[in-house]
Amino acid sequence: MEQGTVFDVLVVGGGLAGWRAAEAAASSGVSVALVANGAGNSPDIHALNVPVGPGDSVERYIDDTIRSGRGACDPALVEVLCRGALALADEFPWDRNPDGSFGMLQPVGCSVPRCVSIGHHIGAWALAKIKRELDGKVEVFHGRVTTLRLEDGVFHAKWTGFRATGDSGAARALSVRAEGGRRIAQALSARVVVLATGGWCGKYVFSDNPPELRGDGIKMAQALGAAVRDMDAVQYEPTVALAPAFIRGIPVITTMLHEGATFRNCDGKEFLPDKQANKDELSRAIFAEIAAGHGVPDPRAGAKAQAGVWFDATGVDPSILRSRYADTVRRYEAVGVDITREPMLVAPAPHTSLGGVVIDPRCRVLRADSSPIPGLFAAGEITGGVHGLNRIGGSAGTEVLVFGRIAGSEAAAYASEGR
Numbered sequence: 001m002e003q004g005t006v007f008d009v010l011v012v013g014g015g016l017a018g019w020r021a022a023e024a025a026a027s028s029g030v031s032v033a034l035v036a037n038g039a040g041n042s043p044d045i046h047a048l049n050v051p052v053g054p055g056d057s058v059e060r061y062i063d064d065t066i067r068s069g070r071g072a073c074d075p076a077l078v079e080v081l082c083r084g085a086l087a088l089a090d091e092f093p094w095d096r097n098p099d100g101s102f103g104m105l106q107p108v109g110c111s112v113p114r115c116v117s118i119g120h121h122i123g124a125w126a127l128a129k130i131k132r133e134l135d136g137k138v139e140v141f142h143g144r145v146t147t148l149r150l151e152d153g154v155f156h157a158k159w160t161g162f163r164a165t166g167d168s169g170a171a172r173a174l175s176v177r178a179e180g181g182r183r184i185a186q187a188l189s190a191r192v193v194v195l196a197t198g199g200w201c202g203k204y205v206f207s208d209n210p211p212e213l214r215g216d217g218i219k220m221a222q223a224l225g226a227a228v229r230d231m232d233a234v235q236y237e238p239t240v241a242l243a244p245a246f247i248r249g250i251p252v253i254t255t256m257l258h259e260g261a262t263f264r265n266c267d268g269k270e271f272l273p274d275k276q277a278n279k280d281e282l283s284r285a286i287f288a289e290i291a292a293g294h295g296v297p298d299p300r301a302g303a304k305a306q307a308g309v310w311f312d313a314t315g316v317d318p319s320i321l322r323s324r325y326a327d328t329v330r331r332y333e334a335v336g337v338d339i340t341r342e343p344m345l346v347a348p349a350p351h352t353s354l355g356g357v358v359i360d361p362r363c364r365v366l367r368a369d370s371s372p373i374p375g376l377f378a379a380g381e382i383t384g385g386v387h388g389l390n391r392i393g394g395s396a397g398t399e400v401l402v403f404g405r406i407a408g409s410e411a412a413a414y415a416s417e418g419r
Protein backbone atom coordinates (compact mmCIF):
# COMPACT_ATOMS: atom_id res chain seq x y z
CA MET A 1 0.00 0.00 0.00
CA GLU A 2 1.38 3.37 -1.03
CA GLN A 3 1.25 6.22 1.46
CA GLY A 4 -2.03 8.03 0.86
CA THR A 5 -3.73 5.11 -0.93
CA VAL A 6 -7.49 5.43 -1.15
CA PHE A 7 -9.08 2.00 -1.59
CA ASP A 8 -12.31 1.64 -3.52
CA VAL A 9 -13.85 -0.49 -0.78
CA LEU A 10 -12.86 -0.94 2.85
CA VAL A 11 -14.48 -3.79 4.75
CA VAL A 12 -14.38 -3.47 8.54
CA GLY A 13 -14.82 -6.92 10.11
CA GLY A 14 -13.30 -10.34 9.41
CA GLY A 15 -16.23 -12.67 10.07
CA LEU A 16 -18.22 -14.30 7.31
CA ALA A 17 -20.25 -11.17 6.50
CA GLY A 18 -17.02 -9.20 6.03
CA TRP A 19 -15.14 -11.80 4.01
CA ARG A 20 -18.17 -12.54 1.89
CA ALA A 21 -18.45 -8.81 1.14
CA ALA A 22 -14.74 -8.63 0.32
CA GLU A 23 -15.13 -11.63 -2.01
CA ALA A 24 -18.04 -10.07 -3.88
CA ALA A 25 -16.37 -6.65 -4.12
CA ALA A 26 -13.01 -8.06 -5.28
CA SER A 27 -14.72 -10.13 -7.96
CA SER A 28 -16.05 -6.87 -9.42
CA GLY A 29 -12.51 -5.67 -10.03
CA VAL A 30 -12.33 -2.83 -7.49
CA SER A 31 -9.52 -2.46 -4.95
CA VAL A 32 -10.47 -3.91 -1.56
CA ALA A 33 -8.98 -3.71 1.92
CA LEU A 34 -10.22 -5.59 4.98
CA VAL A 35 -9.41 -4.78 8.59
CA ALA A 36 -10.39 -6.90 11.60
CA ASN A 37 -9.26 -7.55 15.14
CA GLY A 38 -10.26 -11.25 15.25
CA ALA A 39 -12.50 -13.72 13.47
CA GLY A 40 -15.64 -13.01 15.53
CA ASN A 41 -18.43 -15.56 15.89
CA SER A 42 -18.37 -16.85 12.35
CA PRO A 43 -15.91 -19.77 12.76
CA ASP A 44 -18.40 -21.25 15.27
CA ILE A 45 -21.27 -21.52 12.80
CA HIS A 46 -22.16 -25.22 12.75
CA ALA A 47 -25.03 -25.21 10.30
CA LEU A 48 -27.33 -22.83 8.45
CA ASN A 49 -30.79 -22.66 6.95
CA VAL A 50 -31.50 -23.53 3.33
CA PRO A 51 -35.21 -24.27 2.66
CA VAL A 52 -34.86 -27.28 0.38
CA GLY A 53 -35.96 -30.14 2.65
CA PRO A 54 -39.15 -32.20 2.32
CA GLY A 55 -42.22 -30.01 2.87
CA ASP A 56 -40.14 -26.85 2.98
CA SER A 57 -40.30 -23.75 0.80
CA VAL A 58 -39.18 -20.13 0.75
CA GLU A 59 -42.69 -19.13 1.90
CA ARG A 60 -42.53 -21.49 4.88
CA TYR A 61 -39.10 -20.14 5.81
CA ILE A 62 -40.49 -16.59 5.61
CA ASP A 63 -43.46 -17.58 7.84
CA ASP A 64 -41.21 -19.20 10.45
CA THR A 65 -38.90 -16.17 10.51
CA ILE A 66 -41.70 -13.60 10.82
CA ARG A 67 -43.56 -15.64 13.47
CA SER A 68 -40.40 -16.13 15.55
CA GLY A 69 -39.42 -12.45 15.19
CA ARG A 70 -42.30 -11.40 17.49
CA GLY A 71 -43.59 -8.73 15.12
CA ALA A 72 -40.29 -6.86 14.79
CA CYS A 73 -38.86 -8.24 11.52
CA ASP A 74 -38.45 -5.99 8.50
CA PRO A 75 -40.44 -8.03 5.92
CA ALA A 76 -38.33 -6.76 3.01
CA LEU A 77 -35.12 -8.03 4.67
CA VAL A 78 -36.76 -11.36 5.55
CA GLU A 79 -37.71 -11.79 1.91
CA VAL A 80 -34.09 -11.20 0.84
CA LEU A 81 -32.82 -13.66 3.47
CA CYS A 82 -35.20 -16.49 2.62
CA ARG A 83 -35.07 -16.13 -1.16
CA GLY A 84 -31.29 -15.66 -1.11
CA ALA A 85 -30.89 -18.83 0.94
CA LEU A 86 -31.97 -20.98 -2.01
CA ALA A 87 -28.85 -20.06 -3.99
CA LEU A 88 -26.71 -21.56 -1.21
CA ALA A 89 -28.06 -25.05 -1.92
CA ASP A 90 -25.68 -25.51 -4.86
CA GLU A 91 -22.76 -23.48 -3.56
CA PHE A 92 -21.35 -25.77 -0.88
CA PRO A 93 -20.76 -29.55 -0.63
CA TRP A 94 -23.47 -30.07 2.01
CA ASP A 95 -23.82 -33.31 3.94
CA ARG A 96 -26.06 -35.76 2.10
CA ASN A 97 -28.01 -38.82 3.16
CA PRO A 98 -27.24 -42.15 1.43
CA ASP A 99 -30.21 -41.51 -0.93
CA GLY A 100 -28.69 -38.18 -2.04
CA SER A 101 -31.12 -35.94 -0.14
CA PHE A 102 -29.76 -33.17 2.12
CA GLY A 103 -28.76 -34.30 5.63
CA MET A 104 -30.72 -31.83 7.72
CA LEU A 105 -31.13 -30.81 11.34
CA GLN A 106 -34.24 -29.11 12.71
CA PRO A 107 -33.26 -25.86 14.41
CA VAL A 108 -35.25 -24.36 17.25
CA GLY A 109 -37.94 -22.11 15.71
CA CYS A 110 -38.11 -23.95 12.38
CA SER A 111 -41.27 -25.92 11.64
CA VAL A 112 -39.33 -28.45 9.53
CA PRO A 113 -35.71 -29.68 9.30
CA ARG A 114 -33.88 -26.90 7.44
CA CYS A 115 -30.30 -26.67 8.71
CA VAL A 116 -27.51 -27.96 6.47
CA SER A 117 -23.82 -28.33 7.21
CA ILE A 118 -20.63 -29.90 6.06
CA GLY A 119 -19.78 -31.94 9.14
CA HIS A 120 -20.83 -29.23 11.61
CA HIS A 121 -18.15 -26.65 10.84
CA ILE A 122 -19.43 -24.67 7.87
CA GLY A 123 -18.38 -21.30 9.37
CA ALA A 124 -14.69 -22.08 9.72
CA TRP A 125 -14.70 -24.01 6.45
CA ALA A 126 -16.30 -21.21 4.42
CA LEU A 127 -13.98 -18.59 5.95
CA ALA A 128 -10.90 -20.66 5.09
CA LYS A 129 -12.14 -21.21 1.53
CA ILE A 130 -12.83 -17.51 0.88
CA LYS A 131 -9.48 -16.44 2.38
CA ARG A 132 -7.63 -19.02 0.29
CA GLU A 133 -9.31 -17.87 -2.91
CA LEU A 134 -8.74 -14.19 -2.15
CA ASP A 135 -5.11 -14.55 -1.10
CA GLY A 136 -3.24 -11.60 -2.58
CA LYS A 137 -6.40 -10.00 -4.01
CA VAL A 138 -7.42 -8.15 -0.85
CA GLU A 139 -5.16 -6.07 1.42
CA VAL A 140 -5.59 -7.39 4.96
CA PHE A 141 -4.92 -5.42 8.13
CA HIS A 142 -5.07 -6.83 11.65
CA GLY A 143 -6.27 -4.34 14.18
CA ARG A 144 -9.13 -2.50 15.79
CA VAL A 145 -10.82 0.40 14.05
CA THR A 146 -11.61 3.07 16.60
CA THR A 147 -13.20 5.82 14.53
CA LEU A 148 -14.62 6.26 11.07
CA ARG A 149 -15.14 9.69 9.57
CA LEU A 150 -16.21 10.97 6.18
CA GLU A 151 -14.45 13.94 4.61
CA ASP A 152 -14.97 15.20 1.06
CA GLY A 153 -16.47 11.88 -0.07
CA VAL A 154 -13.64 9.76 1.40
CA PHE A 155 -13.92 7.61 4.53
CA HIS A 156 -10.99 7.56 6.95
CA ALA A 157 -10.82 4.69 9.43
CA LYS A 158 -8.41 5.16 12.31
CA TRP A 159 -7.07 1.77 13.37
CA THR A 160 -4.47 0.31 15.67
CA GLY A 161 -2.70 -2.91 14.81
CA PHE A 162 -0.49 -4.54 12.20
CA ARG A 163 -0.54 -4.77 8.45
CA ALA A 164 -0.51 -8.25 6.98
CA THR A 165 -1.01 -10.10 3.74
CA GLY A 166 -3.37 -13.03 3.25
CA ASP A 167 -3.45 -15.85 5.74
CA SER A 168 0.08 -15.15 6.92
CA GLY A 169 -1.31 -12.12 8.72
CA ALA A 170 -1.41 -13.52 12.23
CA ALA A 171 2.11 -14.90 11.95
CA ARG A 172 3.40 -11.60 10.63
CA ALA A 173 1.72 -9.69 13.42
CA LEU A 174 3.35 -12.00 15.96
CA SER A 175 6.76 -11.61 14.37
CA VAL A 176 6.41 -7.84 14.44
CA ARG A 177 5.70 -8.10 18.14
CA ALA A 178 8.55 -10.53 18.66
CA GLU A 179 10.94 -8.10 17.01
CA GLY A 180 9.90 -5.52 19.53
CA GLY A 181 7.82 -3.66 16.96
CA ARG A 182 5.19 -1.29 18.21
CA ARG A 183 1.54 -1.40 17.47
CA ILE A 184 0.91 1.21 14.86
CA ALA A 185 -1.95 3.65 14.78
CA GLN A 186 -2.86 4.95 11.38
CA ALA A 187 -5.66 5.65 8.97
CA LEU A 188 -7.09 3.56 6.16
CA SER A 189 -8.93 5.51 3.50
CA ALA A 190 -11.62 4.34 1.09
CA ARG A 191 -14.41 5.72 -1.00
CA VAL A 192 -16.87 3.10 0.18
CA VAL A 193 -17.10 1.24 3.49
CA VAL A 194 -18.82 -2.01 4.41
CA LEU A 195 -19.32 -2.36 8.15
CA ALA A 196 -19.41 -6.03 9.23
CA THR A 197 -18.25 -5.79 12.83
CA GLY A 198 -20.82 -8.20 14.29
CA GLY A 199 -22.73 -7.59 17.52
CA TRP A 200 -22.00 -6.62 21.12
CA CYS A 201 -22.51 -9.85 23.10
CA GLY A 202 -18.77 -10.02 23.85
CA LYS A 203 -19.41 -7.37 26.50
CA TYR A 204 -21.21 -9.78 28.83
CA VAL A 205 -19.29 -11.70 31.50
CA PHE A 206 -21.00 -15.03 30.72
CA SER A 207 -21.39 -15.21 26.94
CA ASP A 208 -20.33 -17.52 24.15
CA ASN A 209 -18.98 -14.57 22.11
CA PRO A 210 -15.31 -13.46 21.98
CA PRO A 211 -14.57 -10.22 23.88
CA GLU A 212 -13.70 -8.16 20.78
CA LEU A 213 -17.39 -8.08 19.82
CA ARG A 214 -18.40 -4.85 21.53
CA GLY A 215 -20.68 -3.10 19.05
CA ASP A 216 -17.90 -0.83 17.76
CA GLY A 217 -19.28 -0.69 14.22
CA ILE A 218 -22.71 0.35 15.43
CA LYS A 219 -21.17 3.32 17.22
CA MET A 220 -19.16 4.25 14.11
CA ALA A 221 -22.28 4.11 11.95
CA GLN A 222 -24.23 6.21 14.45
CA ALA A 223 -21.49 8.82 14.42
CA LEU A 224 -22.04 9.08 10.65
CA GLY A 225 -25.79 9.57 11.12
CA ALA A 226 -27.08 5.98 10.90
CA ALA A 227 -30.36 4.98 12.52
CA VAL A 228 -30.38 1.95 14.82
CA ARG A 229 -33.21 -0.31 15.94
CA ASP A 230 -34.06 -2.91 18.63
CA MET A 231 -30.94 -2.07 20.64
CA ASP A 232 -32.42 -3.76 23.73
CA ALA A 233 -32.84 -7.08 21.91
CA VAL A 234 -30.34 -9.82 22.66
CA GLN A 235 -30.88 -13.48 21.88
CA TYR A 236 -29.89 -15.81 24.68
CA GLU A 237 -28.63 -19.25 23.71
CA PRO A 238 -30.47 -21.58 26.11
CA THR A 239 -27.78 -24.23 26.29
CA VAL A 240 -24.34 -22.76 27.01
CA ALA A 241 -21.99 -24.97 29.05
CA LEU A 242 -21.47 -23.86 32.66
CA ALA A 243 -19.12 -26.68 33.52
CA PRO A 244 -16.66 -28.40 33.36
CA ALA A 245 -14.58 -25.22 33.54
CA PHE A 246 -12.54 -25.99 30.43
CA ILE A 247 -15.61 -25.85 28.15
CA ARG A 248 -17.49 -23.13 30.06
CA GLY A 249 -19.08 -20.69 27.60
CA ILE A 250 -19.26 -23.11 24.66
CA PRO A 251 -22.85 -23.67 23.49
CA VAL A 252 -24.45 -27.05 22.89
CA ILE A 253 -26.46 -27.03 19.67
CA THR A 254 -30.21 -26.89 20.44
CA THR A 255 -31.24 -29.07 17.48
CA MET A 256 -30.64 -31.97 19.91
CA LEU A 257 -34.07 -31.13 21.36
CA HIS A 258 -35.66 -32.46 18.19
CA GLU A 259 -33.67 -35.70 18.53
CA GLY A 260 -35.06 -36.39 22.03
CA ALA A 261 -32.86 -34.34 24.38
CA THR A 262 -34.65 -32.68 27.28
CA PHE A 263 -34.17 -30.28 30.20
CA ARG A 264 -34.07 -31.45 33.84
CA ASN A 265 -33.93 -29.47 37.06
CA CYS A 266 -31.89 -30.17 40.21
CA ASP A 267 -34.31 -32.97 41.18
CA GLY A 268 -33.86 -34.67 37.83
CA LYS A 269 -37.43 -33.68 36.92
CA GLU A 270 -38.08 -32.96 33.25
CA PHE A 271 -39.47 -29.53 32.46
CA LEU A 272 -40.44 -27.83 29.24
CA PRO A 273 -41.83 -30.78 27.30
CA ASP A 274 -42.78 -28.47 24.36
CA LYS A 275 -40.18 -29.33 21.75
CA GLN A 276 -41.50 -26.62 19.41
CA ALA A 277 -40.55 -23.81 21.82
CA ASN A 278 -38.39 -21.02 20.44
CA LYS A 279 -35.00 -19.98 21.83
CA ASP A 280 -36.50 -17.05 23.75
CA GLU A 281 -39.18 -19.28 25.31
CA LEU A 282 -36.60 -21.91 26.22
CA SER A 283 -34.32 -19.36 27.89
CA ARG A 284 -37.20 -17.78 29.83
CA ALA A 285 -38.39 -21.20 31.03
CA ILE A 286 -34.89 -22.12 32.20
CA PHE A 287 -34.46 -18.81 34.06
CA ALA A 288 -37.91 -19.33 35.65
CA GLU A 289 -36.92 -22.82 36.82
CA ILE A 290 -33.71 -21.44 38.34
CA ALA A 291 -35.59 -18.52 39.95
CA ALA A 292 -38.08 -20.98 41.46
CA GLY A 293 -35.21 -22.65 43.31
CA HIS A 294 -34.91 -25.69 41.05
CA GLY A 295 -31.60 -24.80 39.43
CA VAL A 296 -28.40 -26.84 39.53
CA PRO A 297 -25.54 -25.09 41.38
CA ASP A 298 -22.66 -23.83 39.29
CA PRO A 299 -19.65 -25.69 40.73
CA ARG A 300 -17.52 -22.54 40.37
CA ALA A 301 -19.91 -20.33 42.31
CA GLY A 302 -20.36 -22.37 45.52
CA ALA A 303 -23.06 -24.73 46.71
CA LYS A 304 -25.77 -22.09 47.22
CA ALA A 305 -25.74 -20.68 43.68
CA GLN A 306 -28.40 -22.12 41.42
CA ALA A 307 -27.12 -21.15 38.10
CA GLY A 308 -28.00 -23.80 35.56
CA VAL A 309 -30.06 -26.80 34.54
CA TRP A 310 -29.30 -30.19 33.05
CA PHE A 311 -29.52 -30.61 29.28
CA ASP A 312 -30.00 -34.33 29.02
CA ALA A 313 -29.23 -36.11 25.75
CA THR A 314 -29.06 -39.59 27.25
CA GLY A 315 -32.42 -40.40 25.62
CA VAL A 316 -31.03 -39.67 22.15
CA ASP A 317 -29.89 -42.66 20.10
CA PRO A 318 -26.09 -42.75 20.76
CA SER A 319 -25.40 -43.45 17.09
CA ILE A 320 -27.17 -40.17 16.19
CA LEU A 321 -25.14 -38.30 18.80
CA ARG A 322 -21.90 -39.79 17.53
CA SER A 323 -22.67 -39.03 13.88
CA ARG A 324 -24.61 -35.73 13.85
CA TYR A 325 -23.09 -34.27 17.01
CA ALA A 326 -19.61 -35.74 16.83
CA ASP A 327 -17.96 -32.41 17.80
CA THR A 328 -20.06 -32.10 20.96
CA VAL A 329 -19.51 -35.71 21.96
CA ARG A 330 -15.75 -35.33 21.49
CA ARG A 331 -15.60 -31.97 23.31
CA TYR A 332 -17.31 -33.42 26.38
CA GLU A 333 -15.31 -36.66 26.22
CA ALA A 334 -12.13 -34.58 26.35
CA VAL A 335 -13.23 -33.21 29.74
CA GLY A 336 -14.40 -36.56 31.10
CA VAL A 337 -18.15 -36.39 30.35
CA ASP A 338 -19.88 -39.06 28.28
CA ILE A 339 -23.02 -37.26 27.04
CA THR A 340 -24.58 -40.53 25.89
CA ARG A 341 -24.78 -41.44 29.61
CA GLU A 342 -24.58 -38.17 31.57
CA PRO A 343 -26.44 -34.84 31.27
CA MET A 344 -24.70 -31.53 30.49
CA LEU A 345 -24.82 -28.57 32.91
CA VAL A 346 -25.97 -25.52 30.90
CA ALA A 347 -27.41 -22.03 31.34
CA PRO A 348 -28.73 -19.40 28.91
CA ALA A 349 -26.14 -16.81 27.84
CA PRO A 350 -26.16 -13.76 25.52
CA HIS A 351 -25.46 -15.16 22.06
CA THR A 352 -26.68 -12.88 19.26
CA SER A 353 -27.29 -9.14 19.10
CA LEU A 354 -30.63 -8.78 17.36
CA GLY A 355 -30.72 -5.02 17.09
CA GLY A 356 -28.30 -2.87 15.16
CA VAL A 357 -27.84 -0.58 12.21
CA VAL A 358 -30.87 -0.02 9.96
CA ILE A 359 -30.30 -1.16 6.37
CA ASP A 360 -32.41 -1.57 3.26
CA PRO A 361 -32.46 -4.73 1.07
CA ARG A 362 -29.37 -3.39 -0.79
CA CYS A 363 -27.47 -3.24 2.52
CA ARG A 364 -27.30 0.55 2.37
CA VAL A 365 -27.09 2.05 5.84
CA LEU A 366 -30.09 4.31 6.46
CA ARG A 367 -30.62 7.47 8.43
CA ALA A 368 -33.70 7.98 10.61
CA ASP A 369 -35.54 9.50 7.62
CA SER A 370 -34.80 6.29 5.63
CA SER A 371 -32.39 8.02 3.25
CA PRO A 372 -29.15 6.07 2.60
CA ILE A 373 -25.82 7.39 3.84
CA PRO A 374 -23.79 7.67 0.62
CA GLY A 375 -21.07 5.02 0.39
CA LEU A 376 -21.88 3.26 3.67
CA PHE A 377 -23.06 -0.36 3.66
CA ALA A 378 -23.49 -2.96 6.41
CA ALA A 379 -24.17 -6.69 6.68
CA GLY A 380 -24.42 -9.43 9.30
CA GLU A 381 -24.95 -9.25 13.02
CA ILE A 382 -24.21 -5.50 13.09
CA THR A 383 -27.61 -4.91 11.45
CA GLY A 384 -31.12 -5.05 12.92
CA GLY A 385 -34.47 -6.06 11.49
CA VAL A 386 -33.67 -9.38 9.81
CA HIS A 387 -34.61 -11.59 12.77
CA GLY A 388 -36.81 -9.22 14.76
CA LEU A 389 -36.73 -9.95 18.49
CA ASN A 390 -35.98 -13.67 18.23
CA ARG A 391 -33.76 -15.41 15.67
CA ILE A 392 -34.49 -18.95 14.60
CA GLY A 393 -31.52 -21.29 14.86
CA GLY A 394 -29.38 -21.49 11.72
CA SER A 395 -30.49 -18.17 10.21
CA ALA A 396 -27.42 -16.13 11.14
CA GLY A 397 -25.20 -18.27 8.92
CA THR A 398 -27.63 -17.79 6.07
CA GLU A 399 -27.81 -14.06 6.79
CA VAL A 400 -24.06 -13.45 6.64
CA LEU A 401 -23.62 -15.34 3.37
CA VAL A 402 -26.63 -13.74 1.68
CA PHE A 403 -26.28 -10.15 2.93
CA GLY A 404 -22.46 -10.18 2.92
CA ARG A 405 -22.51 -10.86 -0.80
CA ILE A 406 -25.11 -8.15 -1.47
CA ALA A 407 -23.16 -5.59 0.56
CA GLY A 408 -19.93 -6.38 -1.32
CA SER A 409 -21.56 -6.19 -4.77
CA GLU A 410 -23.43 -2.99 -3.95
CA ALA A 411 -20.31 -1.41 -2.47
CA ALA A 412 -18.28 -2.28 -5.57
CA ALA A 413 -21.00 -0.92 -7.86
CA TYR A 414 -21.14 2.31 -5.86
CA ALA A 415 -17.34 2.66 -5.96
CA SER A 416 -17.28 2.05 -9.72
CA GLU A 417 -19.94 4.70 -10.36
CA GLY A 418 -17.82 7.32 -8.66
CA ARG A 419 -14.63 6.56 -10.62
Ligand SMILES: Cc1cc2nc3c(=O)[nH]c(=O)nc-3n(C[C@H](O)[C@H](O)[C@H](O)COP(=O)(O)OP(=O)(O)OC[C@H]3O[C@@H](n4cnc5c(N)ncnc54)[C@H](O)[C@@H]3O)c2cc1C
Pocket residue numbers: 012013014015016017018035036037038039040041042043044045046047048049143144145146196197198199208209212213214215216217250251351352379380381382393394395396397398400
Ligand atom coordinates in the same frame (compact mmCIF):
# COMPACT_ATOMS: atom_id res chain seq x y z
C1 LIG B 1 -20.70 -20.19 19.63
C2 LIG B 1 -21.59 -19.75 18.54
C3 LIG B 1 -22.13 -20.68 17.66
C4 LIG B 1 -22.97 -20.25 16.63
N1 LIG B 1 -23.50 -21.18 15.78
C5 LIG B 1 -24.31 -20.78 14.80
C6 LIG B 1 -24.85 -21.73 13.88
O1 LIG B 1 -24.59 -22.93 13.96
N2 LIG B 1 -25.67 -21.29 12.90
C7 LIG B 1 -26.00 -19.96 12.76
O2 LIG B 1 -26.74 -19.61 11.84
N3 LIG B 1 -25.47 -19.03 13.60
C8 LIG B 1 -24.66 -19.40 14.61
N4 LIG B 1 -24.14 -18.46 15.45
C9 LIG B 1 -24.34 -17.01 15.16
C10 LIG B 1 -23.33 -16.55 14.11
O3 LIG B 1 -22.07 -17.10 14.42
C11 LIG B 1 -23.16 -15.03 14.04
O4 LIG B 1 -24.38 -14.35 14.09
C12 LIG B 1 -22.43 -14.66 12.74
O5 LIG B 1 -21.21 -15.37 12.67
C13 LIG B 1 -22.14 -13.17 12.67
O6 LIG B 1 -21.25 -12.97 11.59
P1 LIG B 1 -20.66 -11.51 11.30
O7 LIG B 1 -19.71 -11.67 10.19
O8 LIG B 1 -21.77 -10.55 11.19
O9 LIG B 1 -19.90 -11.14 12.64
P2 LIG B 1 -18.65 -11.90 13.32
O10 LIG B 1 -18.42 -13.23 12.73
O11 LIG B 1 -18.87 -11.84 14.78
O12 LIG B 1 -17.42 -10.99 12.88
C14 LIG B 1 -17.29 -9.66 13.32
C15 LIG B 1 -15.91 -9.19 12.88
O13 LIG B 1 -15.75 -7.81 13.18
C16 LIG B 1 -14.49 -7.61 13.82
N5 LIG B 1 -14.55 -6.37 14.60
C17 LIG B 1 -15.40 -6.02 15.59
N6 LIG B 1 -15.11 -4.78 16.03
C18 LIG B 1 -14.07 -4.34 15.27
C19 LIG B 1 -13.32 -3.13 15.21
N7 LIG B 1 -13.58 -2.10 16.02
N8 LIG B 1 -12.31 -3.04 14.33
C20 LIG B 1 -12.01 -4.06 13.50
N9 LIG B 1 -12.70 -5.22 13.48
C21 LIG B 1 -13.71 -5.35 14.36
C22 LIG B 1 -14.33 -8.87 14.64
O14 LIG B 1 -13.01 -9.06 15.05
C23 LIG B 1 -14.76 -9.89 13.60
O15 LIG B 1 -13.72 -10.10 12.67
C24 LIG B 1 -23.30 -18.88 16.49
C25 LIG B 1 -22.76 -17.94 17.38
C26 LIG B 1 -21.91 -18.37 18.40
C27 LIG B 1 -21.37 -17.35 19.34
